[in-house]
Amino acid sequence: MIDFNTLAEFSRNYCVSICAFLVPANLVTTLLTVLFLYFGRPTRQIFPIASLALLFAITMFLHVATWLMIGVVMAPTFILFGLGLTCFLINLQAISDRQSLEQLLHTGVSRLARSFNQGKAPRLPTSHFPHS
16 A cells, blocks of 8 residues: 655655646646637536546646645745646536636637727738838
């Protein structure tokens, strides 16, 4: 049986390697979940990727917890915890209430597109630029 203290020590000793894997893994799997939702992929395709993303987020929490247990409280600790929490909540919402997250994504993207279209700067005629 694996001793928790041994596992925590392993987590702290290989922190850079663990974070080098977990940070991109959390970001990529969560981004895939969001894209799958936005493009209306079926639940049978969303569920596995969101479940994997939840596993990565939980692993991130446990990794950060090993540092908090020994009293290491620094900016990276909170940043990693915040990243894990954000990814966890997005993927949990994707699994538990897909329609509301899908609606939120479509509303947000359409508002963002409208704001870009309204804020366009006028284009200058090319005759104002010197020719090479």
